[in-house]
Amino acid sequence: MKKLNGLFCILALVICFSVILVGCGSQTEEKNASSGTDSYLTITDDADRQVVLTKKPERIVPLSASFLEPLHAVDGKIVARVSAKTGIPKEDENLPQVGNVYNINIEKVIEAQPDLVIAYKGMNDKFVSTFEENGIPVVVLEMRTYDQVKHTVDVLGQIAGNTDKAKTLIQDMDNKIAEIKAKLPNEHKRIAILHSTAQNVTVQLEGSIAGSTAEILEFENIAKGLTPLESNPTSAPYSLETLVSANPDVIFVTSMGKLETIKKSMMENVENNPAWQTLPAVKEKKVYFLPQELFLLSPGIHYPEAVEAMAKLVYPDKFN
Template structure:
């Protein structure tokens, strides 16, 4: 064999092998919110986001232009939509328009794991595996944003968000660490519907764990147990926090006033001591929740957080991740 041909052929084999390795290494792997290990051939370029929190997190990672489909509820968020120029509506987040999603040919369809689409079987039967990334509970935000960063090829940006979130969470944890048991207030957390409590493991419950509050619904065995006025009265919480899905016809002050004037509630310690708070769900859950955590901490332990304001956290978030969201009605009363 002529040695002149052996070396070039050997070099060609090395180049081919390197190309194969590079192609294989382009595959990305991550675990979703359900613990499923997912594999994609490369970073996703086209996304459909059925949950608003994942859509906002995609924007926070600097990839809003990759979102091509959104649920109706997200399309109405003007501050967020300013960063999502290419998206069209795919209908209701619980029953998305399957044909429309199929027509868009997304690389990934992202949904809540806790509230899956009712027609998810349609997607599975068509070979479309839903990617479950909640992006709303403060205890799992680190995992979810890192998984999303991997999916988008934006891991560095995900790390920046994790540092932002951890900074504020660690600050709260350090300030409440030495509280005595009798300094921990009991709290009734109410969800969007009247007498729909936030139980153990729910979004605001996790913020209570960090800020040292005792959730009176934690022992009811459900994340969102339905309770009654009589039950709340029997528990007599020190603090009431109402999570609100803000509607244009009602302000947070009006929502709070509605709680204050519920029959029998004038006997509650929370009402007597003016410890009733209304918190916009956009701050209670999701990427903006570090600001919500500061509000909850100030509500529970005002003397420990006199020098910190949720507006400052929200401004930092807007300046660093999603501009425009610092404007809006987020809580009442202002702390």
């Protein structure tokens, strides 16, 4: 009888111990689930969306050519690309194409079986929900200003698991820009940036590529503080009267379309309009057309080249 009682006691202890272990196991599982320890990375993107990646992406489809070079710099795995006349690295030329940045072919993207899509804010937003409905995570990023480019490189470095390479690239860009700025005289320049198309002319704000570049060079943009257009937060309405009143030292022009045609049309207007002729920038021939390959679409990791291009136009003697 004593032996039987002893067996019952041992059995009871085993059952109690098992219950404790099960309880601890459940608590650990709940803790892991709540803390997300089984996920690879959580990102708050430029659209203020929280994106959880459960694993390191090995099949990335970027929806803008601007993302290609930064992805290569951090060893990101690209399986398809957009169609573009410029900005396609040699190693990506033979990749499957998924349409252009403004007209993405959703079926082609899904065919590429991506485990991550990288969308450009303001261009690809309408596609985000469709990809998410198909189980494809999407990170939305923006690369117009230099700070946005550096942020994008940092995020892509996290995604690819190569944060050290991202930091090195950012530092390299910063160093190149510092070297360019060191060549410039310490003086005040008031500038205007006009964006010309076949249809109209607008002025560029600090959030534009040219506006950000001018800010890096510490030029004073006469458009700073103007109310942006509803359709384009990087631009404001153009007014010749405002331009004359602001009296900029230098006028930069960015253009969309055939550069020579736009340049000819605009310069004819400048030469034949008495109001334009009152501007010192016009009198001193300091109206400069910025290269489209650096200022129409994001220069991305080539931002130092955009900074140098703008600086050279104003101070050509400093870059002999």
